Amino acid sequence: MQHTKTKVVIFSGGQLSEQALKYIQPEDFIIGADRGAAFLTKHGIHMDIAVGDFDSVTEEMKIDIAINCDRFIDCDPVYKNLTDTEMAFEIALEQQPVEIMMLGALGTRFDHSLSNVHLLRRTLELGIQCTLADDHNEICLMDARQSFTVMDHGFTYVSLLPLSMEVTGVTLEGFQYPLHQATLTLGKSLSVSNELVGEKGIIHIADGVLLVIQSKD
Template sequence: MIIHILAGGPTDHHPDLALYEKEEVVWAAVDRGVYHLLQKGIGPYAAFGDYDSVTDDELQWMKQQTNLQIVPKEKNETDLELAINWAVSQNPKCIRIFGATGGRLDHALANVQMLVKGLQKPIDMQLIDHKNEITLKRAGTYSIAKSDAFPYVSFLPLTETVTGITLNGFKYPLLKKTIEWGSTLCISNELVEEKGTFSFATGILMVIRSTD
């Protein structure tokens, strides 16, 4: 099972969702993301939110289109975290999150950090917008394919340090380097081969694939 979640971020930061519909997926949506998804003719399997970001008329229309789970405005989790917790509980192969960037910075940073929930299962979890695909990796060795849509690849430490990072098949290769918070050593690399590898010994690494 693959679960896609559309959050309520600005629509101009959405990628072309049609690019991610080639596989059979289960859609969930969050707050105003429910409205945007229904506008695209997609009915979410699950919908979460307090719906404080939609008008009364929009809310009534949404209720006519799908079954909404309305949660209190005052709570300990964001609406998106509730949706991610539900998605993780379904034990899918992959979770892709859209509409989670481009608005408030506090929410965007928290949304990136929530990718840790995928590592804990483990489940492949990605946060995707019109310019970036973001995922987290634990220590290990990984292959990565060249992509015309996302040609730039950056590696950032999510933990205080990431040790032993090695890059092969990249324009700027590395051999067993350590990167720390605040380092830009691994920003904006590119694959020069159709497939490359990256590996590291300790820590959690954020992998960001970006457009130009």
């Protein structure tokens, strides 16, 4: 079913703290994936959809999750082809949102974290703004179709990492270390740990796909 809400917030089973709850607005469409659904239930946040194999929660918690959502999707852990997060992501795309926020998509499982970062490529192609966030990072993806504005909201560093073999025509405005028509190559660290000099910075690129990572220690 398609909904009219313009922003979908996904809570997955990676690293989550109460800080993640600040990203929720009253009008958001909320999806909880496995332990992410348990986190929301424990904090009294009602979900539009809870999805997953729920193999990492107790039966009692699973019942509580089912009560705490409008729609409960329980999947067989052996025969499902997608991770819990990607299942939630596919449901998010069905809502045709303007924006997707993914929380708990980063954590100690690097394979899952990297796989979730790769999901940004899907939203980029569809023209949907998508951000992966935890207490220390906010990660977005951009290409040459439009410039990207980075706002100073408590994250100290801004790193730019190519997700294509190279990104050309990189020009930065409002950064401590400016670039003009530079080329960033996969495997090089030229654009790691830059900083804003004001309230915002603007990134332009001519070609390629670029990860924009705001981070703090």
